[in-house]
Amino acid sequence: MKYQLPKLLWGTMLLSVAFLLQLSCISESSDPSISLDPNLTLENPSREQESYPLENLRMDPTTLKMLADLRAATANYHDLTNALAAGYELASACVSHPTMGAMGFHYVNFGYVDGNYNPTQPEALLYEEDKNGNMKLVGVEFVVVSAAWDAHHTMIPYFGTQIFDIALAPAPLPFDNYQLHVWVWRHNPSGIFTKFNPRVSCL
Template sequence: MSSNFIWAALLILSASLTQTGCISDNSNPALPLDPSADLEKVLAESADFPLENLRMDPTTLKMLADLRSATAKYHRMEVAEDDGYSQATPCISHPNLGSMGYHFVNFDLVDGIFDPTQPEALLYEMDQEGNMKLVAVEFIVVTEAWEEEEIPHFGSQIFDIALAPTPLPFDNYQLHVWVWKNNPSGIFTKFNPKVKCGENGSH
């Protein structure tokens, strides 16, 4: 699979989805003063990596803190757009598991490289006032372009395997990381029961 084919497929997917899922460009103007200050609060109730386990896994905990520091600027959506992220999906939800939110993807980053501080996608939730709030990130690695023998992993967490055509038109490794909103189902779980896709993000 050529990089040109992957790029074309992503553009087609983005165009088809954004036609029915457009949002306003309102964003949360407030940036946390210390991106790592409430990391433990965000992670405390996670099912897959409870806080006590993370304290015994300092490598993953440090990577999560670094990821928050690297993505704190994207609480301002205009900064995300300036850095190449654009809306790629409407708000994605599941009838029983919760929602992922709106995916903003930097298509230039979707390749065979995994950078733990540079996610390919940012996930936003719309609040009742129509403001977009950063809640999570997603890493996407093109399987065919990945040159390592082992599946990529974020600290001790291995990536999920996603086979085409769901949800992308090419096989990929992907991982959702809920570093900006607590996910009771787990830090690395795709859907968050606390995220809703109702009108104007109403809960």
């Protein structure tokens, strides 16, 4: 069953997340000790990969393969025009946190926001704007409508061995959902699955 997301509410709710996170204790499910080392060779690497190899991450082989597949599936979206042509549209201003970094601009394909989860088809693409006004792809976000997912599954979705975060309405979205940020295009020293990235900023 499709969840018809009010598009204006999406942006409003995302902008409130930074303020709400300051008021609550944030539990991150990713390992902040994750380190990077060059090793995992990807097919068709993008020239805008920003010297961020997904190499020797301290993860199981299945998760590493899923990360490589996700990067390959989203490499075409370094060019924002390709993302727009694929149905992604701007859904928020740049989202940031005063101490933990930023998420960037969310470009969402609202046709994907439902109770399904495809590990190579993220619901949102995360972009950082550079000083010249160009959008740089830095990561992705998966968003699964929890009510629709739970109707057919007994477990929360996983990306490999990484469990999704649980987000309850009304923030950051107006419906309960399972979500996961994956920083496949900009190294996140806080962890590849952590919500905010200290190496991403809003101008």
